[in-house]
Amino acid sequence: MSLTTLEQLEPDEATSEAEARTAVPVKDGIEVGPRLRLRSARLDDRYALLGAVAGALAIAILLFGWIAPLSGFVGFVVVAFLCFIGIYALLVSTTSDGREVIDRVMTVVLASAGVILGTALIFVVAYALVRGFPALLHLNFFFQDMEFAGPLDGLDVGGVAHAIVGTLIQIGIALAISIPLGIVTALFLNEVGGRFARFVRTVVDAMTALPSIVAGLFIYSAVILVFTHQRSGFAAALAITVMMLPIIVRASDVVLRLVAGSLREASYALGASKWRTVWQVVLPTARSGLVTAVILGTARGIGETSPVLLTSGVTSVMNTNPFEGPMISLPLQVFDFVRSPEPNIIARGFGAAAVLLLLVLALFAIARVIGGRGPGDLSPRQQRAARAASERDVERMDAAAARRLAASAEPLEEPQ
Amino acid sequence: MSIGAVVSDDRSAGEVTTTVILAEEGPSAQPPQEPRSLTPRPSRSDSIFRSVAFAAGGATVAIMLAVGLFLSLRAGSALQVTGFGFLVEQQWSPETGEFGIAAVLFGTITIAVIAMCVSVPLALGTSMLISEVLTGKLKQWSITVVDLMAAVPSVVFGLWGVFFLQENIIPVSRWISTYFGWIPFFAVTDQTGEPLTDASAFTSSAFIAGVVVALMVVPTQTSIMREAFMQAPAGEREAAYALGATRWGMITAVVLPFGRGGIIGGTMLGLGRALGETIAVYMIISPIFSINWQVLKTGSNSVSALIALRYGEASEFALSALxxxxxxxFLVTLVINFTAASVVARSRSGAESEV
Known part of the structure; x- marks a missing residue:
């Protein structure tokens, strides 16, 4: 605005600067060879690995099949793995010194820890999905409740629609309470501060240690036994809120702390008030991180069984009123189904677990798409929007400057 | 001559006016004024924001303190009856006044310790693998998978434990008890001290529950440790390599000391979750109310499983006992969490490894 007129008064002084002292290195005439692959394995390493695998399998089969009275699949794996480590160390030691042997062996140990963990975790998830698959094939599983389905009925009758609706209502109420409260509390911790904020932070940290069943027990004895005298979806939502609130506060607190201080200072330097800074600088910058924090908290809250176990009650019919009567949710429905000895009911349990898993997976995928980038790190579309906005700003400022120049030019000419 | 400039920003008119006030020169007869306060008077939107934020913080604290106070008050009436005996009594029958948490607390801690024995080596190895060995796409992919696994509901792990692990781990349990039975923990004996080999003696044990809980907490631990390891400064890594260290040498010299806070913090956080885990434990164990040192043998208990088991038919007093x-x-997990937080805060690393 007024700065644009000021710049025109200043003469260009930069041209009188002496020529640059730094010399740019000349790349002409230097031959650039092919890029070296520093981390690739040597050929004899690969042969050593393959040889160790083959030798270990052979020894284990020999031990288990003919020589020793060992049996069992797990024992076989353990023996084969120990043999593999030994043989591999021996093979590497023929070409390398002790330190390198330790390095190679430890790399293999780390890799096997990763493989064991990854296999086990993926197996756990796949087990629920695969055993739940037969139930998912029936469309009625998603659109019916269990009101008319007896324990001996096949999978083509009844479903978990009531549990899906219950889960959505409960998590919806819990989010309606915990998102505003949680994010404003995190803002309080970060932007307002002071002694009370430190106290709040300590209490919130302490409450992340609250076992979820104790949160359920609290709602059961403080709300259900004293006020409502019946289990309801609202009580379950309150229990989930008590459990989720500290998680959301802490996660948003971390995200808000990542907002660069220079952005805030720039806003204050332009004369913005604290509220303006929070609303127009801090929150937009941290938006994707906050969304991620909330979604991950939601994923935790959706899967939580124990607070719901004490507060929501078990039912087999659809109930859309959170304040009246029991309202079951998906994890509790899984828990309730698999206590039955009937194979069809157990299959429904696995189906409900698969639905729950898919729900969590979907939430996680959404969180990845929205989040996964740091504060202030814009997507191409956001960058285009920001560029367009700043172009509009420049136009507006130029127009204002031109108007002012035209207005001030006329009175200047009169004295002459 | 002093110049005081007042810039009034009048946005509603769409026009910016600048007014310059030239201060009067001359000796001022007035006495020296009080120094002007440097803290500005907050604008109205600011004071509203402050009070709303303050109220939200207050509400959060009120909810949290209500939980704590309510628990302590209601627990008080049960604790007055038993006093210190609450911590050493094994039976749980509040109706007769004989109840204590020695057995359930022992079971809780056993399960958590077994879980840590399984999960910490796996988490350490995997986090080092991800941060130091893997590169490129595979690294990103495994970070995502581990983070995703941390969000898998505990009831899914419970299902797996009940329907798959329960049957398939019995040979392992039997194998351990046969060959390592001379260690008191791993023996499985009846009352007379005779070793049991029957499959039914190995089901629903603390060991199985511990393994399931371990898988449940290991993603959280892995992701905390990985974050701590990945923050080890590149300069010190390169210095170790420049001195001729192998990769494992670099890890022991730079990454592990740097990430110690992350390792301890992650372990403690996992321990806290393992202690509080309800559903998976409740589905797997067969509850008993006596201290069972033989972790491979049927029967264990945990505080949260006890609450889930007994809350329904509980009277007023029994509820207070629960x-x-x-x-x-809660107090145990609280102590563990705060210890972990202080360890992480005091060490050089892991400042950003909060969950």
Whole structure:
């Protein structure tokens, strides 16, 4: 605005600067060879690995099949793995010194820890999905409740629609309470501060240690036994809120702390008030991180069984009123189904677990798409929007400057 | 001559006016004024924001303190009856006044310790693998998978434990008890001390529950440790390589000391979750109310499983006893969490490894 007129008064002084002292290195005439692959394995390493695998399998089969009275699949794996480590160390030691042997062996140990963990975790998830698959094939599983389905009925009758609706209502109420409260509390911790904020932070940290069943027990004895005298979806939502609130506060607190201080200072330097800074600088910058924090908290809250176990009650019919009567949710429905000895009911349990898993997976995928980038790190579309906005700003400022120049030019000419 | 400039920003008119006030020169007869306060008077939107934020913080604290106070008050009536005996009594029958959490607390801690024995080596190895060995796409992919696994509901792990692990781990349990039975923990004996080999003696044990809980907490631990390891400064890594260290040498010299806070913090956080885990434990164990040192043998218990088991038919007083049990569990996890937080805060690394 007024700065644009000021710049025109200043003469260009930069041209009188002496020529640059730094010399740019000349790349002409230097031959650039092919890029070296520093981390690739040597050929004899690969042969050593393959040889160790083959030798270990052979020894284990020999031990288990003919020589020793060992049996069992797990024992076989353990023996084969120990043999593999030994043989591999021996093979590497023929070409390398002790330190390198330790390095190679430890790399293999780390890799096997990763493989064991990854296999086990993926197996756990796949087990629920695969055993739940037969139930998912029936469309009625998603659109019916269990009101008319007896324990001996096949999978083509009844479903978990009531549990899906219950889960959505409960998590919806819990989010309606915990998102505003949680994010404003995190803002309080970060932007307002002071002694009370430190106290709040300590209490919130302490409450992340609250076992979820104790949160359920609290709602059961403080709300259900004293006020409502019946289990309801609202009580379950309150229990989930008590459990989720500290998680959301802490996660948003971390995200808000990542907002660069220079952005805030720039806003204050332009004369913005604290509220303006929070609303127009801090929150937009941290938006994707906050969304991620909330979604991950939601994923935790959706899967939580124990607070719901004490507060929501078990039912087999659809109930859309959170304040009246029991309202079951998906994890509790899984828990309730698999206590039955009937194979069809157990299959429904696995189906409900698969639905729950898919729900969590979907939430996680959404969180990845929205989040996964740091504060202030814009997507191409956001960058285009920001560029367009700043172009509009420049136009507006130029127009204002031109108007002012035209207005001030006329009175200047009169004295002459 | 002093110049005081007042810039009034009048946005509603769309026009910016600049007014310059030239201060009067001359000796001022007025006495020296009080120094002007440097803190500005907050604008109205600011004071509203402050009070709303303050109220939200207050509400959060009020909810949290209400939980704590309510638990302590209600637990008080049960604790007054038993006093210190609450911590050493094994039976749980509040109706007769004989109840205590020695057995359930022992079971809780056993399960958590077994879980840590399984999960910490796996988490350490995997986090080092991800941060130091893997590169490129595979690294990103495994970070995502581990983070995703941390969000898998505990009831899914419970299902797996009940329907798959329960049957398939029995040979392992039997193998351990046969060959390592001379260690008291791993023996499985009946009352007379005779070793049992029957499959039914190995089901629903603390060991199985511990393995399931271990898988449940290991993603959280892995992701905390990985973050701590990945923050080890590149300069020190390169210095170690430049001195001729192998990769494992670099890890022991730079990454592990740097990430110690992350390792301890992650372990403690996992321990806290393992202590509080309800559903998976409840589905797997067969509850008993006596201290069972033989971790491979049927029967164990945990505080949260006790609450889930007994809350329904509980009278007013029995509920208060359950509250007392929950309070003790809460205090234990609280101590663990704060210890972890202080360890992480004091070490050089892991400042950003909060969950």
């Amino acid at each position: 509250m007392a049990a929950g309070l003790v569990l």
